[in-house]
């Protein structure tokens with residue numbers, strides 16, 4: 004295995020050739036914040052939150068896509084780096100509804116957590132134009148709600164839908180400030196071949212793609228004295244639960260007495 | 269290469285139309301920068317233009333006279349790059365929009381104190397962090413007009429006047 008040695012925040016480190024700065028930093032416990040990056044699935048250098056200073060480079064470099072080089076000197080937390088990350092975050096938040104309190108993602112949102120960690124504070128722009136409005140929310144699907152106002156265009160959902168699920172029903176449309184992640188020709192999710200697997204909502208760092216919340220419907224059923232309510236979990240739960248118990252992803256969790264029923268012919 | 273701006277404008281180009289005062293040359297297209305009259309005798313080459321905060325770039329050169337407002341010019345170029353942004357990276361996608369919005373406010377007489385500092389901060393940050401050359405050079409027209417014509421920006425913001433008489437300002441005495 005060919006290795007490369009470089010210096011990150013004054014610490015010498017030796018890593019496998021072809022590693023990124025992000026991976027090299029991780030190896031010595033240096034945490035570089037990321038938004039659009041997803042290991043093995045999405046490394047596109049789009050959000051620019053992971054920028055670092057590389058000695059001799061003209062501009063800051065995105066750590067998630069920059070390969071290491073012999074003798075490289077990297078600073079992950081210099082004043083320039085911090086200022087740039089904060090400005091980028093301020094820009095992202097300037098085109099984002101400030102409604103954490105009522106958002107499904109509240110307290111479980113990467114954008115929110117990052118803004119807090121970086122002590123973002125005030126957004127200084129005067130009445131900044133918003134690329135999308137409430138009219139653009141797509142709640143046609145029985146399972147998934149898309150809210151482009153909250154989308155930071157990290158494209159993680161696009162990558163997982165295409166590369167992991169093999170469905171490929173959402174992608175970026177338009178250009179520049181008008182860019183949006185949506186099904187082709189801006190159709191609604193219900194009109195395309197979305198499998199409603201929910202993987203996109205799982206990887207979305209914000210509340211831009213979430214599951215439909217049917218809690219109200221359940222309460223209504225429970226409150227209805229004339230209804231007998233039974234609970235049926237989706238069959239896939241036994242797969243999800245296995246992972247919770249540390250089994251290989253995809254393993255079926257089952258009781259020892261349980262026998263799969265013979266296939267119906 | 270090596271020929272001066274003055275020779276290009278006055279000898280080759282035959283001078284400024286209507287014998288108006290030369291104000292600046294924008295070199296290198298929308299990603300370039302402007303060069304004011306004080307540097308008319310600078311020989312044109314890569315290094316000299318870079319030192320003046322501009323580039324050779326496309327090789328194009330636009331000469332503007334005293335009737336041009338430099339804030340309006342910066343706004344024009346930024347409108348172009350903002351429109352050209354592909355939308356992949358956040359600094360360029362949102363940042364060019366915000367810079368343009370600030371310039372639009374200033375040229376409408378709605379500029380406020382702190383706008384110029386914010387513009388410079390934005391410009392430098394986008395230059396350093398954008399993904400491609402378009403975003404990295406988009407702030408150049410702002411940085412270079414601010415470098416040489418800061419007083420024109422300030423006239424728009426503080427006195428609510430456009431020295432070149434191009435921008436429509438609210439009538440004097442009216443509070444914005």
Ligand code: SF4
Nearest residue numbers: 102103106112209210
């Ligand atoms: S997506 Fe995150 S930052 Fe945006 S409103 Fe929801 S919780 Fe807040």
Ligand code: SF4
Nearest residue numbers: 164197198200201203
């Ligand atoms: S629910 Fe699944 S198929 Fe539908 S958009 Fe999301 S990842 Fe793609």
Ligand code: SF4
Nearest residue numbers: 154155157158160207
């Ligand atoms: S919907 Fe979510 S995952 Fe998809 S691009 Fe927008 S923020 Fe990223």
Ligand code: FES
Nearest residue numbers: 048050051053067
């Ligand atoms: S995490 Fe590297 S550019 Fe988004």
